Amino acid sequence: MSETVLPDNPPDLDDLLSPEAIDRPFQYYRRLRETRSVYWNKRWNGWIVTGYPEVVEGFRNHTKLSSDRFSGPFGEDLSEASSQYQQLFRLLSQIFVWKDPPYHTRMRKLVNKAFTPRSVEVLRPRIQELVSSLIEPMRGQREVDFFARFAFTLPVVVIAEYLGVPAEARESVRKWSEDLGAVIFVRGNDTDRMRKGEQAMHDLAEFLKPVIAERRRDPREDLISGMLQAADGGDAFTDDEVVANAILMVFAGHETTMNLLANGMVAFDQFPDQWARLRADPTLARSAADEVLRFDGPIRAQARWAKEPLELAGQRIEAGDRVLLVQHAANRDPAGFTDPERLDIARRPNKHTAFGQGIHTCLGAPLARLEAEEAFRGLSQAFPRYTIHEQELRYAPTVVSRSLTQLHVTFHES
Numbered sequence: 001m002s003e004t005v006l007p008d009n010p011p012d013l014d015d016l017l018s019p020e021a022i023d024r025p026f027q028y029y030r031r032l033r034e035t036r037s038v039y040w041n042k043r044w045n046g047w048i049v050t051g052y053p054e055v056v057e058g059f060r061n062h063t064k065l066s067s068d069r070f071s072g073p074f075g076e077d078l079s080e081a082s083s084q085y086q087q088l089f090r091l092l093s094q095i096f097v098w099k100d101p102p103y104h105t106r107m108r109k110l111v112n113k114a115f116t117p118r119s120v121e122v123l124r125p126r127i128q129e130l131v132s133s134l135i136e137p138m139r140g141q142r143e144v145d146f147f148a149r150f151a152f153t154l155p156v157v158v159i160a161e162y163l164g165v166p167a168e169a170r171e172s173v174r175k176w177s178e179d180l181g182a183v184i185f186v187r188g189n190d191t192d193r194m195r196k197g198e199q200a201m202h203d204l205a206e207f208l209k210p211v212i213a214e215r216r217r218d219p220r221e222d223l224i225s226g227m228l229q230a231a232d233g234g235d236a237f238t239d240d241e242v243v244a245n246a247i248l249m250v251f252a253g254h255e256t257t258m259n260l261l262a263n264g265m266v267a268f269d270q271f272p273d274q275w276a277r278l279r280a281d282p283t284l285a286r287s288a289a290d291e292v293l294r295f296d297g298p299i300r301a302q303a304r305w306a307k308e309p310l311e312l313a314g315q316r317i318e319a320g321d322r323v324l325l326v327q328h329a330a331n332r333d334p335a336g337f338t339d340p341e342r343l344d345i346a347r348r349p350n351k352h353t354a355f356g357q358g359i360h361t362c363l364g365a366p367l368a369r370l371e372a373e374e375a376f377r378g379l380s381q382a383f384p385r386y387t388i389h390e391q392e393l394r395y396a397p398t399v400v401s402r403s404l405t406q407l408h409v410t411f412h413e414s
């Protein structure tokens, strides 16, 4: 299941949605990195950053590189849509991952009070129980749809329970998450995405409002109650901000983790010795999760734009320029990792960029790591081997996420 070799002259290095870039990104981005680690892409009309040191520097330089999607060049792209789809944009514009300080600092500080590593670690026994309950029915099956039977269900149930929303709503959550993903991940083939995104945002907000009202009256041990109680001096979240944050968690906590689990199965299929190694030593599950994040993480790249001119790898980036920080390329750069094309589940150090870096570093990283650790441990202990049935692996045509369209697997118990 390894990547097919690229032709000597790929059709267009500037086409970020070509089959090469989407289905065989590691070769494509290697070629780009070897051409120029900070490369001007005429079609995207911005800089594509593919070297490890440059991607890390880009993530850390939040004073010059903005995450704000609602001003600068990204704001201009969205200005027509934002007047047409007002509810979608009113809530999207409160989601702090797409904002700069001081708004970002205030929101993150408050969310941090509720979303603590301790509040995540207490979920471990429940996650182990869920993993076992998903594995049991896959035993003895000829072929299972890995997304439907495992990769989708685990993260969606975990995030629903952690937030404190009814897990029965998971099919709706999947649909909303998919439709919002089409807006956020700029799916190349979906022209109706803004309309669907607005509907999804509306439905998700309507679903969350009564849950929030109930938790205000009767707080529980969940994240929505935690956010409602979080205070910093006299500052606290408004209901609208709690809705925006809950939407961010549902979205960020579901699709990414689901894709991590599926990408992991593909990575271990390429390196069966590492599956056997994990089975023999399950204490490696934690570092195995990080190695899958490095090797084929669920996020390909993150966008920024320059608020002020800056230099990166000798290239002058002008104020107003777009910049794409390609984590997939950085994570396979020999400047950052020894033998980067190899999956090594005990790799140390492993300072990958899958969760970003700097002030926006993924807040949910402890939860994503915990889920992946327990999932890979559980699956490798239950099944010494598995077979992937896809003739060719196909990925959704987006610049930002690395998301398989389907994955059918037969698990073998001997």
Ligand code: HEM
Residues within 6 Å of the ligand: 067, 096, 097, 098, 108, 159, 248, 249, 250, 252, 253, 254, 256, 257, 260, 297, 298, 299, 302, 303, 353, 354, 355, 356, 357, 359, 360, 361, 362, 363, 364, 365, 367, 368
């Ligand atoms: C494997 C799974 C995941 C990956 C690869 C991932 C990746 C990322 C990345 C790259 C960022 C930084 C975005 C940027 O710099 O612009 C981020 C931010 C964030 N992630 Fe995750 N994430 C994952 C799972 C989760 C989960 C499970 C949650 C919560 C339940 C979560 C919540 C967040 C939040 C709230 C932010 C915004 C942080 C900020 O802007 O300060 N993520 N994530």
